[in-house]
Amino acid sequence: MGAVSELVERVDEQDQVLGVVERDEAIENHWLHRVATTVCRDPEGRILVHRRQEDVSRFPGQYNWLIGGAAEVGETYEEAAARELTEELGVQAPVRFVFKFLCGGVISPYWLGVHEAVVTEMIAPDSAEIAWYGWVTESELQEALRQWTFVPDGVDALRRYLARPSTWPGG
Numbered sequence: 001m002g003a004v005s006e007l008v009e010r011v012d013e014q015d016q017v018l019g020v021v022e023r024d025e026a027i028e029n030h031w032l033h034r035v036a037t038t039v040c041r042d043p044e045g046r047i048l049v050h051r052r053q054e055d056v057s058r059f060p061g062q063y064n065w066l067i068g069g070a071a072e073v074g075e076t077y078e079e080a081a082a083r084e085l086t087e088e089l090g091v092q093a094p095v096r097f098v099f100k101f102l103c104g105g106v107i108s109p110y111w112l113g114v115h116e117a118v119v120t121e122m123i124a125p126d127s128a129e130i131a132w133y134g135w136v137t138e139s140e141l142q143e144a145l146r147q148w149t150f151v152p153d154g155v156d157a158l159r160r161y162l163a164r165p166s167t168w169p170g171g
Contacts, residue, residue: 007073008033013102015111020073027108035103036080037068038095038115039161040123046135048089048119049144052151053131058107059151061131065141066114066154077113085117090124093117101160106152114157138162 005022010031012018026033040048047065054061067088071080081095095115103112125133136144142162145155 006070008070009073011111015100023070030108032102032109032111034071034077034080034111034113035068036071036075036077036084036113036115037066037157038081038085038117039065039098040067040085040089040093040117040119042135043118043120046137047141048123048133049136049141050125050130050133051148053127053129056129061149062151063144063148064151064154065158066151071113078115081113081115081117088126088129089119090126091119091121093119093121099160099164101157103153103156112153112157114161 005024007020008023008026010018010021010026010033012032015034021031021033023033025031042048048067049063049065050067051063052059052061068081068084069087071077075083077100078095078097082092085095086092095117098114098116100111100113103110123133141158145158
């Protein structure tokens, strides 16, 4: 018997719940579901960037500036973002919802909720997911985008994030 896929809520183009499905099934059938991510900043406003492990199923070895994953059944975007932060970085920090959009997705479309969190604790990344990490300024991140291979969906989200009026104190 194969591993049980995580359950997610299938949603429509208005982000209204249609039912509960397995995440793998949602991806395979291109059904919309919810993904929650967080932009992690340090107290100076730098952004956490990480490289995915080479043996992960999606986007191996690629860089990302978002931490996150699928929202579980009954979870809000904020709850999912906070849970993923703890699972992937070993930290607890208040997450603040910034925006969401219907992401076309390279593998399958989904609603992407983007949050911000100020991380003051020492992070302990999940080594099964994260091979390397570092803190960069927004201009260093823009430069890295030209030099490194980033997860494509994250690049789309970054354009939207940087284009909006900043609510970042001093940023």
